[in-house]
Amino acid sequence: MALDARTGINTAREGKQLPDVDPSSVSPRDARELSKLFFERLRTLEEGTHEYQYARNTLIEMNLSLVQFAAGRFRNRGDGRLEDIVQVGTIGLIKAIDRFELSREVEFTSFAIPYITGEIKRFFRDTTWAVHVPRRLQELRTTLAKAKEHLAGELDRDPTVAELAAHLRIDEEEVIEGLIASNGYTAGSLEVPPSGPGDQQARTRPHAELWGEEDPGVELVEDLLSLAPLLRELDERDRTLLSLRFGQEMTQAQIGEHLGLSQMHVSRLLSRTLAKLRTGLLGQT
Structure with missing residues (x-):
């Protein structure tokens, strides 16, 4: 394959045609030399043409060994996602290919590795934190x-x-x-029992059973749902009294002045209405 690759390079340079290359069979050493040829030809091709796509795709496949090399440095991160790391590193390789210029007089390997590792580090930064x-x-x-x-x-x-x-x-x-x-x-699981000193029984129960407490608001919601149909049965005056007393938090004297009633009358009406609602709730339970 090395000899064929060299022959292909010579023929291509003479005929301005890219050789037929099986990227999976090209060694890293031959890939370095072939890449120069493909980059040189790539800059003269019109983007979107079949030949341009062939040159670009071949460059990507020939240099996947760079991605494997860079991904190997992150193999022991404990995430068990080497396949994901390789995919992300390949994105970095593609960016490097699209931005590389032979006029820089820099080896493509030296140019591409920072792009690949940078993309992998960005992946870890954005995905490995339990909380963003x-x-x-x-x-x-x-x-x-x-x-x-x-x-x-x-x-x-x-x-x-x-x-x-x-x-x-x-x-x-x-x-x-x-x-x-x-x-x-990192985040721990609520299904794992707590560790360390403490009650033996508590250490056999998961965090989910030990943390938190009953929310009094839940009981309040249930009471309000039960109260709603009883409120609809009241006449408009009684609903107005309840709204002024408990909604607007007016005193009985203020309510009496607002409705033109005595404070004592307001007190009797509120007591009667509340007793009616209480009886209705107790009857439901």
Whole structure:
């Protein structure tokens, strides 16, 4: 294949035609030389033509070994998504091919690797956090992790917030913000029992059963749903009284003045109406 590749290169340069190449059979060494030929021809072709697509697609397939190489550096990230990493790295390779120019006098390999690794790092930044946080805090988390490791080695203990701030020459508030944001990188399951000291029975029950409490608002909603049909049965005057007393929070004296009634009369009417509603609710239960 190496000999055929070299022959193809010579023929292509003489006849200005691209050779028929099986990209999967081209070695990385031959791919480097063939890529120069394809890039040289690509810049003279009209975008959208069949020959342009052939040249571009062949360049992509011939240089997939660069993606495999770059993806291998992220193999031990613990995500188990090497296939996804390769797909994302391929996007970086395509961007590099579309932006590469032979006039730069730079090897395509040196030009493409930063594009590929940059795309992979962006993928991890955008998808591996359990909770989305701003990019500034994501980068601060990495900086803080390195600083903590460095200072822990020097101090033989975990550094304080003040020591981290002094080492990084940033405000303590910014350090605290970064440490809090770090909690969003991973998330635990509510179905996992808590660890550490505590009641033995509690440690056998998942977090979902131990956290939270009854929401009093739920019972209120149920009461309101039960109350709605009873309110519709009241006459307009009684509904107006309830609206002024409990909706607008007016006093009985203010209601009496508003409706032209005595405060005592208002009190009797409210007591009667509330007793009627209470009886209706108790009857339902």
